[in-house]
Amino acid sequence: MLIVDDMQINRIVLASLLATRGIVSDQAESGSECIALCENNDYDLILLDHRMPELDGVDTFIRLKEMFSERGRDVPVICHTTEEGRNNINLYKAVGFADVLIKPIDPRELYETIMIHLGGKDPTVSEDESRFDPVPSSENMDGDDTEGNGWT
Numbered sequence: 001m002l003i004v005d006d007m008q009i010n011r012i013v014l015a016s017l018l019a020t021r022g023i024v025s026d027q028a029e030s031g032s033e034c035i036a037l038c039e040n041n042d043y044d045l046i047l048l049d050h051r052m053p054e055l056d057g058v059d060t061f062i063r064l065k066e067m068f069s070e071r072g073r074d075v076p077v078i079c080h081t082t083e084e085g086r087n088n089i090n091l092y093k094a095v096g097f098a099d100v101l102i103k104p105i106d107p108r109e110l111y112e113t114i115m116i117h118l119g120g121k122d123p124t125v126s127e128d129e130s131r132f133d134p135v136p137s138s139e140n141m142d143g144d145d146t147e148g149n150g151w152t
Contacts, residue, residue, distance in 0.1 A: 001025040001114075002041075004034040004060070005049040005080070010103070014047060014080075017107045023114075031055030035063055043075060045117060047101075050081040050092070057081070058095055065096060076117035080105060 003014045003025050011027045018025050026041065028034040032055055034048065046064070050057035061077055068075050076098035081088070083102055092100045098117045101110060 002028060002034065002037060002043045002046045004028045004031070004046065004052075004057075006030060006052040007049075010049065014105070014110070017105070017110055018114075020107075021111055031057070031060030031063075034060055035067070038064060038067060042073070045114060046075060046077045047080055048077050048097075050079050050085055050088075058092075061095060061097060078113060078117065 001018065001023055003011050003018075004027075005011045005014070006029050008029070011029070015025050015027060026037060026043070028037055031052055034046070035055075037043075038046075048057045048061060052060075055063075057079055061079070064075070064077060077096075078099045078101060079085075079092045079097040080101040080103060081092075085092075085100070086102055089100050099113050101113060
């Protein structure tokens, strides 16, 4: 997961809230840094601040959409913004943001929103970990390896 916010305290708070649920996150302080990180990493979800200097959240999001489209990826990007941004929720959704969270962000709402947009995928498990199931099937635990799965 990637947290993008120009204010360090906001990044720290969001990262701490996610960490209490076992979610590890990378952080970026600008739209340009966000794009650079996304060029080199595959994130399951991005929390993107709207109001940032230089490249704001909407402009960053438009560039991210192009990048993800070229890669054939669909990454949910959730806009987080101040109370003033509440008036722009329809704009954020029209641009394509998956959702909008208003600061200060309620920890429960943050986690529930993340879970909705990850489609039930456990955000605490990396993609590599989710492909490995170290527990053998209980269907054939009698020592007879008739299925050829290596478990006896």
